[in-house]
Amino acid sequence: MSILDGWDGWDGWDGWDGWDGWGSGSGSRGPRGNNAMALLRSREAVVGPYGGSGQLRMPRGTADLPEAHDTDALMSWSRDVRHRILLNELLSSVQYEASVGRVMLAHGNQLIAGVSRPNSKLFEAQANLVEEWAIHRAERAAEILAQQKLNLAFWDAIVPLNPRTTPFTIELILLSVAFTSHVVQRFKHELNCPRPRAYSPRIQPLLAEPGYSVLPSGHATESFMLAGLLASLIQPKKQQPPARAAEQKAWFDETSLQMHRLAARIATNRVVAGIHFPVDNAAGQLLGVTLAEFIEHCALGSQGRGWIPREFLGTHGLLTGRFEFDPFDRTQSLVEPRDDYVKTNLDARSGTKVTAPIEMIEWIWGKARAEWE
Template sequence: MSGGFSGGFSGGFSGGFSGGFSGGFSGGFSQQGGVGPVALATSRAGIVGPFEGPTLNPPLHPFANPDNLALWAEGPRLTACLQELMEGLTITADGESREGEMAFADLNASRIRRHKLLTLKGPTKNQLKHQLQLVAAYADLRSDRAAEIIDQLAPPLMFWAQITGMLEHRHKKTAQIVELALALAVQVEMRFKSMFAVVRPVEFSPQIQPIIPTPGHGSWPSGHATEAFVAATVLEALLDEARGRKHDGRESHVQLQRLAARIAINRTVAGVHYPIDSAVGRLIGTSLGDYFLARAKGGYTHPRSFDSDKFVSADGTPKDFDLHDPMDKGAYGLSRSKVEMPKAANLGWLWSEAVKEWK
């Protein structure tokens, strides 16, 4: 999805994810009946009369109030929320250890401190060659999965809607929340892709022959996996908050996680990712989902890590991506320490509006 998600993101929020789902929530006035500027100009000339100065009394909106977002179009609203999410996040490379890190600092605090949220150690060339056996084996599923693979090139909102019951006319703010989570994922994953610069499977063997165009960026981490797991994490939390006593989010957990894993594995089936790309994408997506929720509501998150050196099978065979692998053992690391997060006012407003849609 990083080809589709990031393409939708860079193409502009207003024409991106939610627009793809509904054909554009705000396509009404701007294209109403094909009315153009000439018709509007002649209409005004025929009725306006002499200018009488300001005769109306529009309300004056409060300063720095997140409720003002209700007045904005989707694109500017999401841009403001994304900037808020990115403030304080830094991604750095340690040349000596060859590790990448993501950290957060509250820039409005009286004492600014940098808190590590993610630590990643990438795969070796030999490990990628070993993983190539799995990529070749997954090609046997291409006939069965081809339709999914193609439809998941773009943000697969309909797949999530199939599980959650998300509806175009009722859940517009929910779609914006998901779009925003995907945009955050794209920002972070692309930095790590650039940092680790892992070559794609097709560069190791002419027999891989991907069934979709190989994306023009690094393989590790998988953008599709990162984005699918951040969406799964956020949607589960949203449903749980909106229907807390019914635990709809918790009841949807298994299906949301299975879908995220299937989306990730489909990229290996297509021939453009190694299983280890999906494994680290699962970790990053889950971590970003936790960060997103902490900023939306105020709270804390736990630092996580992924060590590719530990992504190995006991019998020496190439290790496959497995949704059942615990997120605190093996290659996956989870710290017990808590990183407190300040609530992001704009994001908090959008989150509250999305929650209302499910009540």
């Protein structure tokens, strides 16, 4: 799924672009068109006739041009412009290597994540599971419909997100979702796996079928990325009085758990709706968790935790027609050593920490993190 398809269309909050009553929808503070004639007359009265007064430069503390390549200049640009600049920084930091049925994502010469697709027999067998899960459609229909696009109301219900108090957190969320969407669409294109109804006319999906491939699940990828990203941002300060530290840890642990439960439910709802297989969610969780770690690394570099390179092996024997996605099952853990349908290289994590952060991603992360301190 793409941010251009409406993941940033949080309609209830889009109005904050015009917080001052006269900002344009793009975030610039310029007059609306119906003020043009009034401003024309006002200028004539206020400025008076041309007087040839020469330069009347606004004081900047220097007579020279503003500093070039100044990361702090991002603060002067509108949010949509910052979004494009920062998205370009993230996208240009990764490379893809695709072979038949397999895609690898890397940062320089270091693996971030890889996915190889299952064979058609697994998808055909899992179609029976998708049909079984259709029994839950009636009770989950409201959620399924509300979660077609990124709906931050679900996340705000767990951790407070507000355009006035956490504007940079919201910017970082939309940036990270856009980056993740670009990555997952490249994986989907290369792996090219049909959706469930291609295997059975009994599926009859609840939603219109998206116009792209099924593996990995975009909702799972983006939701688990978002759960990991927010968990990193809201971590309590390390230096706290013991009593306060215990309180904050209890809040953080519960909040993080609920966010990961939400990510799992959003992913599962796509299977219930009949447009994904459980195996799609397993691949999406792996990609999303790893991308959250990578985005944090782009901001923190060696001061962060690095990321764990992981690969999803779709043809592994443990993936059967009865495989059910359950991220809270320890056998499906992504933070412990694995060498089955998931390969985790824990030893490589220390190596990922040595690469430098991306300066502009470090800037937006710092702004967002400060909103939680």
